[in-house]
Amino acid sequence: MRYTYLTALISALLSTHAHSAAYVFPELGMMSVSTAGAGAQAIAEGAETAFANPASMTRIEQSTIAFNLEGVISDINYTDTGSTGAFSGGEHYSEAGTTMPAGSFYWVTPANDAVYFGLAIAAAGGSALDYGNNFSGAQLVTDTSLMTVQINPSLAFKIDEKLSVGVGLISEFGKIEQNMTSRNNERKLTGSGESVEFGYTLSAFYEVNKAHRFGAFYRSEINHDMDGDFKGDNLLKPASFNIVMPNIISISGYHSLSPNTAALWSASWSDFSKIKETTITLPNTSAAINRQWEDTYSLSLGMHYNLESQWRLETGVTYESSPQDDPTLQAPDVPTGEVWKLGVGASKDITTNLRMQLYYEYYYGGNSDIIYSLDGPENSQLKGEYDAAIHYLGVLFNYKT
Template sequence: MKKTALALLVVSNLANASGTLMQEATYANAGAAGAGDGVYTETATAAYTNPATMSHMGKSKTTINTMLLDLHMDYTDTPDESPLNNTRKAQGDGSAHTIMPSFGIFHVTQLNEDVHLGLMFGSIGGTAVEYGSDWEGAIGLDEALVTAVQFNPALSFKVTDKVSIGLGAQLNYGILEAKTTTLETDLDGDFAWSFNAGAMYQEDDWAVGLSYRSKIEHEFDVDVISNIDDLETLSTDLIFPTIVDLSGSYDLNPQLTLLGSVQWHKWSDYPATPLYVNGSDTAPVSVDRDWDDVWKFAIGTDYQLNATWALKAGFSYETSPQDDPTKQWVDLPVGEQYRYSIGASNQLDNIRIDMFYEFADLGTVHVERSNVDVTGSFDGYIHFIGANVTF
């Protein structure tokens, strides 16, 4: 029974692997760490964060986002105390290195004097890791792929010359696949949908926007190849939380703009992960995550160097959804996150090119899972590099 519980533990927790939302794939002002994205109108990508921004984008705008992320996760085992020799040799360190591309396309067009239509498509989050089978947590995680893409059509309405509102639909396709030393799942996909809305107020030298994205929940049913008796199928969930974004911008002078955003991610909606085996309508294992809601604070600057070039910089901080080491797990150890970003944009006639680099410090996260003998710490970071084209 213990072996079964361990295998179930990893699959159910992998459903939460979107705990690190890959918002870099939908940055509107690349290079500013997401600051002010809910009021930015120079790229069509802002329609994803806040659909009300479309009313301030003119007749037509299309942006193509491309990005590459380089993820590093290192696990260091902590030797346990022993009454015989004071210490026990570490069971096995581990590391994972993943390079993943991302692509998104965002198009905004004016339907009439007061209405704009937006069509957004791209990756919105997930993870892909491979630790191998020789580290301490291999019974919980060897390889994993959890990701989601979204199609987000939306409309914006100009209420006055300064006020606009927007409404959209989120149509998601999620993918799940996992492997441990005790089981391997098939690749499974699931459709889910939800909605988003926003409002924006714009003056000549400042703007403020408020937007809302409702929760999306995927339900997976995967076939399993396993050495566990009678285990044939598993069912679990994948959640993308409710997000509220408050963004603002202020022009200090014609060259320098200050940007800021505050976001709230409602991870408390998912305190535990239910898991169902072989079509059962009762959950034999319920994994206690007990995540708190997350706050994200971002600040940035946008400096117009000359008629064609602009320079950007930004910083963001996210609070930790879980600080208790006994409730962390190897699929996605979560803690405080710090992001540092720089970028530049160039205007060539009717084509705008934005380039950016971002470093995400995932910090050190301690894990103490005595029931599976996993005690150690994770250190992680991500390099992001990307270029967006707007025309």
């Protein structure tokens, strides 16, 4: 198998899980799923704020821990619209959705009246897909998984009764694995790699009064060079896969409109325009995969409503722009596109010290076309349409120790 073909295979590997926000999914760590992200940096009610906005930890009056248990169900469908060359002869319709568990842990504790410490162990991105060996693009991917886990210690400093600032360190472990097969399913190839990289967070929190508060959050870029290899029948080549988690800036507001009702909003920017290409390093050579991604923007609106039964209902909606809409620049995996999110949930104080939140979010990635070309004598093109959706559901517990 020539290096030029290996490079084509790698291009699928590095574009894994590319919905609107590519491989960044705040639903795995931010824990504002019930409002589709609205108010994430301003709600500041539980220990999960150690991940969403460390500066707002100053609202947590006593030591608190939080546990999140989550299920992620993806519904990814591919319909072939006339693939040619090496991509011809596959299934007309392929289902690639999977079901996977997720979880996270958070802890916030006051050091004194002005300094607060937080710790978050959560994911910022990751997913899994399984097309099967009869997928038209099986030479690029049959099944794949991407996992990231972040350990985020942080500090918050209370400047005065209204303003707080925060700073945090990110240590992120990333691991990727992808399987692919030859046209006749006689030869299989696996690419994998992993790395640990570091970044940081900066945040601010301003409480105008008991009814209105605002939060701002910056998460730095994390540049992964995942070292690993490609291996298969009579093949073992060391390789390094470059995956960038971009800079992200988010701002949020929380506004109490009445004793029972609150409005929430968020706006975010992700610096995907830095990712013009992806570099793959092999022995004595390297290659660049053309990406040409653009920055993405999102806007979220949500609401809290308190019932007389002490349950609080929560809902929200989000629109997020796409980093790439050109079918010829789409990746032969889950392509990019605009995203709409709808979140619902409910929370209740079970005891004085224990609070429970139930949540569900429907993440719709819409329909997007792909025309992926593979250089070679057969003039091969993978041509099709994707329909993508993800369901997030889970439960979050906050316990005051």
